[in-house]
Amino acid sequence: MISLEELFKHPLYNLPRPALQEDDWLLRLKTDAELILSYRQSASEEEGYDKTSWTTDKETHPPWLRFHLGISRRELYDRKDLNLAQLTHYLATERILGAVQKKGGTQLKLLVSFPNYGQALLKPMRQSRDAETDVNLFYFSDFERHNAEIAGFHLDRVLGFNRIPPVVGRLINVTTEIRDITTDERLSRTFFTSPAGNVCFYGQCEYYCSTENPVCGRPHVLEVSLATMLPDLSLAPRRSWRSPWRRSYSRTKLAQWEKDSAYCDTVKKTPPYNHGTRLVDLIDMAVLDFLMSNMDRHHYETFEEFGNDTFLLHLDNGRAFGRHSQDEPSILAPLAQCCRIRRSTLLRLRLLSHPDFRLSDVMRESLAQDPLTAVAPLLSEPHLSALDRRLATVLGVVQTCQDTNTDVVYNDLDQYEDQQLEDDS
Numbered sequence: 001m002i003s004l005e006e007l008f009k010h011p012l013y014n015l016p017r018p019a020l021q022e023d024d025w026l027l028r029l030k031t032d033a034e035l036i037l038s039y040r041q042s043a044s045e046e047e048g049y050d051k052t053s054w055t056t057d058k059e060t061h062p063p064w065l066r067f068h069l070g071i072s073r074r075e076l077y078d079r080k081d082l083n084l085a086q087l088t089h090y091l092a093t094e095r096i097l098g099a100v101q102k103k104g105g106t107q108l109k110l111l112v113s114f115p116n117y118g119q120a121l122l123k124p125m126r127q128s129r130d131a132e133t134d135v136n137l138f139y140f141s142d143f144e145r146h147n148a149e150i151a152g153f154h155l156d157r158v159l160g161f162n163r164i165p166p167v168v169g170r171l172i173n174v175t176t177e178i179r180d181i182t183t184d185e186r187l188s189r190t191f192f193t194s195p196a197g198n199v200c201f202y203g204q205c206e207y208y209c210s211t212e213n214p215v216c217g218r219p220h221v222l223e224v225s226l227a228t229m230l231p232d233l234s235l236a237p238r239r240s241w242r243s244p245w246r247r248s249y250s251r252t253k254l255a256q257w258e259k260d261s262a263y264c265d266t267v268k269k270t271p272p273y274n275h276g277t278r279l280v281d282l283i284d285m286a287v288l289d290f291l292m293s294n295m296d297r298h299h300y301e302t303f304e305e306f307g308n309d310t311f312l313l314h315l316d317n318g319r320a321f322g323r324h325s326q327d328e329p330s331i332l333a334p335l336a337q338c339c340r341i342r343r344s345t346l347l348r349l350r351l352l353s354h355p356d357f358r359l360s361d362v363m364r365e366s367l368a369q370d371p372l373t374a375v376a377p378l379l380s381e382p383h384l385s386a387l388d389r390r391l392a393t394v395l396g397v398v399q400t401c402q403d404t405n406t407d408v409v410y411n412d413l414d415q416y417e418d419q420q421l422e423d424d425s
């Protein structure tokens with residue numbers, strides 16, 4: 001049996017890359033001392049935090065800080081970094097010190113904090129894992145799913161992108177780990193006991209924050225996803241970009257890209273898509289989104305520090321994996337309309353369609369590392385097989401492009417010998 005470990009040993013996941021320079025690290029631009037001071041200051045007001053803190057010595061850094069210090073221009077984390085396992089273990093087990101509602105966005109989510117100043121973005125389970133989105137619901141009326149956040153992180157990593165902050169599943173006690181400790185009045189006011197005797201809450205937000213749409217424990221226990229928080233915006237500002245292939249978020253209106261088949265020609269001429277890797281980065285993101293059927297990628301973010309020469313953050317994957325019995329070809333519009341794809345991405349996609357490395361198999365194995373798998377598989381078998389079906393569709397679209405276009409493949413691998421890359425794909 002071929003495993004995830006074997007996949008990650010493949011040359012395509014181990015390309016020798018130029019060493020990162022000083023200005024390729026998000027936070028190395030600041031000295032360690034400055035950085036630590038700013039972290040301490042931002043939390044010094046609050047009670048209950050650990051007194052003894054870390055020094056500039058790396059050994060003393062908590063996993064979340066090591067994650068922040070490991071963010072580079074090229075990717076959010078290094079898959080081989082041993083800190084990753086420590087980070088996910090930390091998120092899954094550390095004592096929850098605080099939980100408040102996170103502002104921004106439309107649906108209920110909480111900002112959770114830990115005693116050594118680490119933080120995570122919590123999204124609750126709202127519906128059973130197997131519930132398929134109602135066919136009469138528009139994509140913008142869909143609930144977010146905690147398992148989609150978790151599976152999105154794993155899929156992004158399996159694709160070799162490393163552009164989603166690590167996410168882990170956890171069972172929490174809504175009474176002792178939220179209601180009893182929260183300082184957020186607006187949140188605590190919304191707790192109640194349901195007719196079935198379960199402890200529920202709904203918070204305050206634009207959508208689904210009402211008694212009719214409660215989040216409920218059983219009677220106290222709730223499944224949630226916890227995403228590692230990125231460095232604070234004051235430390236590492238981010239820029240938000242509107243996706244050129246954004247949907248209209250309207251029942252009746254079509255977006256420009258849906259009406260104009262030459263839409264990509266315009267995008268290709270428009271900064272920042274006319275230069276560097278931004279267009280193929282966007283197409284990578286479209287492939288990820290098509291595979292998990294995420295129609296909600298209205299924006300993406302980058303770290304300002306790195307200008308336009310950097311990867312795209314794939315934040316907010318809560319609306320992925322809504323339907324397994326149906327695919328959404330329009331998500332692939334950037335690929336189908338531009339007929340362009342990174343060579344490294346294409347080769348990894350081909351590898352993942354190989355029976356030895358079948359995407360559904362490596363995803364099943366990857367997701368099994370998450371603690372919530374003990375409760376139930378994070379993606380049901382129909383969702384896993386949908387991944388294989390959609391992968392075949394992506395490769396089909398690339399083939400169609402190649403039948404009628406030259407210059408489909410953006411060669412980001414020209415410094416490598418072909419033999420080095422394609423030993424069995």
Ligand SMILES: Nc1ncnc2c1ncn2[C@@H]1O[C@H](COP(=O)(O)OP(=O)(O)OP(=O)(O)O)[C@@H](O)[C@H]1O
Pocket residue numbers: 104105106107108109121144165227228229230315316317318
């Ligand atoms: N891991 C993270 N670290 C720091 N900030 C994050 C993280 N994940 C998301 N955010 C920020 O929080 C905002 C809201 O999160 P998210 O998009 O997941 O919520 P949402 O309710 O689905 O939003 P929307 O309704 O706009 O789609 C995002 O725009 C992003 O800037």
Ligand SMILES: [Mn+2]
Pocket residue numbers: 105296316318319
């Ligand atoms: Mn969202």
